[in-house]
Amino acid sequence: MAGLAVSASPAPAPASFRPAAAASRFGPCAQVAGPAANFRTRVCGLRCLIAAKLKFRKTLKRHGWQLRRNLEVRANDKVPDWLEATPLTENIMSRDVQLAYDSGGETSNTCPDTLDSSVIEQSSMHHKLNPSETHPPVLKEDPVLFDDPPESAAPLCIAVIGATGELAKNKVFPALFALYYSGFLPQNVGIFGYSRKTLTDEDLRSMIEANLTCRVDHHENCDEKLNEFLKRTYYIDAGYDNKDGMVKLNSKMSQIEGNCAANRIFYLAVPQEALLDVALSLADSAQTMQGWNRIIIEKPFGFTGLSSHRVTQSLLSRFEEEQIYRIDHLLGKDLIENLTVLRFSNLVFEPLWSRTYIRNVQVIFSEETAAEIQGRYFGNYGIIRDIVHSHILQTIALFAMEPPVSLDGEDIRDEKVKVLRSIRQVNLEDVVLGQLKDTSVKVDRYTKSLTPTYFAAAMYIDNSRWDGVPFLIKTGIGLMENRAEIRIQFRHVPGNIYRERFGHDIDLDTNELILRDQPEEAILLKVNNKVPGLGLQLDASELNLLYRDRYNVELPDSYEHLLLDVLDGDSHLFMRSDEVAAAWNVLTPLIHEIDQNRIAPELYEAGGRGPVNAYYLAAKHGIVKIVSPDCTTRGSGGGEMHVTPKFTWQGI
Numbered sequence: 116m117a118g119l120a121v122s123a124s125p126a127p128a129p130a131s132f133r134p135a136a137a138a139s140r141f142g143p144c145a146q147v148a149g150p151a152a153n154f155r156t157r158v159c160g161l162r163c164l165i166a167a168k169l170k171f172r173k174t175l176k177r178h179g180w181q182l183r184r185n186l187e188v189r190a191n192d193k194v195p196d197w198l199e200a201t202p203l204t205e206n207i208m209s210r211d212v213q214l215a216y217d218s219g220g221e222t223s224n225t226c227p228d229t230l231d232s233s234v235i236e237q238s239s240m241h242h243k244l245n246p247s248e249t250h251p252p253v254l255k256e257d258p259v260l261f262d263d264p265p266e267s268a269a270p271l272c273i274a275v276i277g278a279t280g281e282l283a284k285n286k287v288f289p290a291l292f293a294l295y296y297s298g299f300l301p302q303n304v305g306i307f308g309y310s311r312k313t314l315t316d317e318d319l320r321s322m323i324e325a326n327l328t329c330r331v332d333h334h335e336n337c338d339e340k341l342n343e344f345l346k347r348t349y350y351i352d353a354g355y356d357n358k359d360g361m362v363k364l365n366s367k368m369s370q371i372e373g374n375c376a377a378n379r380i381f382y383l384a385v386p387q388e389a390l391l392d393v394a395l396s397l398a399d400s401a402q403t404m405q406g407w408n409r410i411i412i413e414k415p416f417g418f419t420g421l422s423s424h425r426v427t428q429s430l431l432s433r434f435e436e437e438q439i440y441r442i443d444h445l446l447g448k449d450l451i452e453n454l455t456v457l458r459f460s461n462l463v464f465e466p467l468w469s470r471t472y473i474r475n476v477q478v479i480f481s482e483e484t485a486a487e488i489q490g491r492y493f494g495n496y497g498i499i500r501d502i503v504h505s506h507i508l509q510t511i512a513l514f515a516m517e518p519p520v521s522l523d524g525e526d527i528r529d530e531k532v533k534v535l536r537s538i539r540q541v542n543l544e545d546v547v548l549g550q551l552k553d554t555s556v557k558v559d560r561y562t563k564s565l566t567p568t569y570f571a572a573a574m575y576i577d578n579s580r581w582d583g584v585p586f587l588i589k590t591g592i593g594l595m596e597n598r599a600e601i602r603i604q605f606r607h608v609p610g611n612i613y614r615e616r617f618g619h620d621i622d623l624d625t626n627e628l629i630l631r632d633q634p635e636e637a638i639l640l641k642v643n644n645k646v647p648g649l650g651l652q653l654d655a656s657e658l659n660l661l662y663r664d665r666y667n668v669e670l671p672d673s674y675e676h677l678l679l680d681v682l683d684g685d686s687h688l689f690m691r692s693d694e695v696a697a698a699w700n701v702l703t704p705l706i707h708e709i710d711q712n713r714i715a716p717e718l719y720e721a722g723g724r725g726p727v728n729a730y731y732l733a734a735k736h737g738i739v740k741i742v743s744p745d746c747t748t749r750g751s752g753g754g755e756m757h758v759t760p761k762f763t764w765q766g767i
C-alpha cells in the first residue's frame with residue numbers, strides 16, 4: 116500500500132476499459148440495468164464458446180470480459196456488424212440506453228448540476244423518503260472522487276456493511292476487485308467498507324489488499340489496477356448506532372457522487388441478528404434519491420418460516436421487492452446456469468425432462484470442510500437451514516420448473532415458486548440426519564447439540580411433470596471429498612432388445628446425465644455402445660465435457676457472477692419473498708418434528724461417506740447404485756459381454 120493516497124481525482128481508466136466497459140454499461144449518467152439487460156447473461160456459456168471459436172479471441176482478450184458479456188447479447192453466431200463497422204462505444208451505448216430500465220429507483224440520462232424538483236419528488240415517493248432528505252450534509256474535509264465530466268459515467272457506490280467480517284474479507288472485496296479489474300464496474304465507482312470498529316481508510320485498504328489477487332490467466336496491470344481500486348475504497352466508522360452510521364455513509368457517498376445521478380448497492384455481510392437494524396437504518400438514511408438502490412442479503416434467510424416471514428415483512432415495509440437480492444453464492448456456479456442452458460437449448464434433452472423419461476434425480480453437495488470452521492452449524496442454524504433451504508431447493512426449482520416465458524428474472528422466479536409450492540412436505544421416514552463426529556477440543560459443545568451437519572432426503576414434486584419421481588438430496592460437511600453435482604438417471608429403454616446382454620442387472624444400462632461443479636466442472640453423459648471388434652460387447656461409456664479441456668480460462672468466483680447480476684438487475688438466481696416462504700413451507704414441519712422429538716442424528720466419521728442410512732434411503736426410493744467395476748458376464752447367446760460402467764455411485 117506504499118504510496119497510496121486518497122486522491123480527489125479518479126485514476127484514469129486504461130484505453131481498453133473506457134469504451135467497452137464504462138460506456139456500455141453505464142452510459143453518460145444513464146440507467147444501466149434492468150430486466151432487458153438480463154438477456155445478456157442468459158446466453159452465456161454458448162455465446163462464450165461461439166465467440167471463442169470466431170476470430171474474436173484476440174479482441175476478447177484485449178477488452179476483457181466486459182466485451183465478451185456484451186457480445187453474448189447477440190442471438191446469432193456471427194460477428195456482429197456493429198462491432199466491425201462502427202466504433203464500439205457508440206453502438207453499445209445506444210443499445211444500453213434503449214434497454215435502460217429501473218427496478219429500484221429513478222434515474223436521469225443527463226448529469227444535472229442541480230436536481231430538478233420533479234426528480235426529487237419522484238424519487239422520494241418511490242423510496243418513501245422525504246424530499247428534505249435529498250440534501251445530505253457535506254463533509255468538507257473529505258476528498259471528492261467522482262469529479263469526471265458529466266458525460267463520462269453514472270457513479271456507482273457499493274457499500275459492504277460488515278466490512279471487517281470473514282465474508283467481506285474473503286469473498287466480497289475480492290469479488291469486487293475482480294469485477295473492477297475485468298472492467299465490469301464503472302469508472303466512477305466508490306467502494307465503502309462499514310462496520311463498528313474504529314478504523315481508517317488506510318486500515319481498510321490494507322485489510323482488503325491482503326486478500327486481493329489478479330487472475331492467473333489475465334494478469335496485466337495487476338498492481339496498477341489494485342492501486343486504482345484501493346484508492347476508491349473508503350471506510351465508515353459506523354459506531355454502535357446504525358442510524359448514525361447510515362447517515363455517515365450517506366454523507367460520504369453523496370459527497371463522492373457529487374450531483375450526478377448515482378446508483379447504490381448495499382451488501383449486508385452482517386450476522387442475522389444485525390440484519391434488520393442495518394437494513395431499516397439504511398432504508399431510512401442511506402438510499403440515494405437520484406438512482407436505484409439495491410440491497411444484498413446473505414443466507415440463511417430466517418430460522419423458521421415464521422421468523423423469516425417477519426424479516427420479509429420488515430424489509431418490504433421499506434424496500435420494494437425488486438430492490439432485494441437474497442444471495443446464495445452456491446447458485447452462482449456454472450453448474451446452476453447449465454441446468455437451464457442444457458435443458459432449454461438442446462433438443463436431445465428438453466423433451467426428456469419429465470417423469471416419462473427421468474427415473475430419479477440426485478442433488479449432491481458435499482464438503483470436506485472440517486467442523487472447526489463450521490462453528491455456526493452447531494447449536495445454531497445447521498445444514499437444513501443453511502444449505503437445503505436455499506441452495507438445494509433452488510437447484511430443484513430451477514431443474515424442475517416449466518419453461519419460463521422468457522429469461523427475465525421475474526418470469527423465471529414465477530416458475531420456480533410453482534415448483535417450490537408443489538414439493539410435498541418431507542416425511543421424517545424419508546430423511547437421514549447425520550452429525551460429524553468431532554474429536555477436537557470442542558467435542559463437549561458439539562455432542563450436546565443435535566444440529567445436523569448431514570442431511571439426506573427423498574423429496575417428491577406433486578405435479579403432472581414430476582409425479583412419482585424421487586429427488587434424492589445428499590448434503591453434508593466433513594466428508595471424503597468436495598462434490599457438487601446433479602445426477603439424472605433415465606428410465607430403461609422399453610422392451611430393450613439388449614436386455615439380456617446386460618446380465619442380471621438391467622440397471623447397468625441406465626443412461627445417466629451428470630452436471631458437475633466439483634471436484635471439477637464437467638457435463639457427463641453415460642450411454643451404451645458396442646465395443647469395436649467381433650462379438651457383441653456392450654460398453655457403458657461416457658460422453659464427457661470436461662471444462663478444463665474445453666475452456667482455457669480461470670472460472671470466476673460465484674460471488675463475482677452474482678454481484679454482476681445485481682449490477683445488471685438480473686434477479687433470477689436470487690430468491691423472491693414468495694420463494695423464501697414456499698421453501699420454508701416445505702421444511703418447517705420437518706424441522707419442528709426434528710426439534711420437538713429431539714431426533715438424534717447418526718454420527719459419522721470425518722473424511723468418510725457419511726451416514727450409512729443414506730444408502731438405504733437411496734435404495735428405498737429406487738436410486739440405482741452403479742458400482743460394478745468389473746462385470747464381465749455372459750449374455751444369453753453364450754458370447755462374452757463386458758459391461759464396464761465407469762460411473763461409480765458417489766454415495767456421500
Ligand SMILES: NC(=O)C1=CN([C@@H]2O[C@H](COP(=O)(O)OP(=O)(O)OC[C@H]3O[C@@H](n4cnc5c(N)ncnc54)[C@H](OP(=O)(O)O)[C@@H]3O)[C@@H](O)[C@H]2O)C=CC1
Nearest residue numbers: 277278279280281282310311312384385386387389413414
Ligand atoms: N463467512 C461466510 O463464508 C459466509 C457467511 N454468510 C453469512 O454472511 C453474514 C456475515 O458472515 P461473516 O462475515 O462470516 O460474519 P462475521 O461475524 O465474520 O462478520 C460480521 C461483520 O458484521 C459486523 N457487524 C456485526 N454486528 C453488527 C451490527 N450490529 N451492525 C453493523 N455491523 C455489524 C462485524 O463488524 P463489527 O463488529 O466491527 O461491527 C463484522 O464486520 C452472516 O449472516 C452469515 O450467515 C453466508 C455464507 C457464507
Ligand SMILES: O=C1O[C@H](COP(=O)(O)O)[C@@H](O)[C@H](O)[C@H]1O
Nearest residue numbers: 443444445482484489501502592
Ligand atoms: O454458503 C456456504 O458455502 C460454503 C462453500 O463455499 P465455496 O465458496 O467453497 O463453494 C460452505 O463452506 C458453507 O458451509 C456454506 O454456508
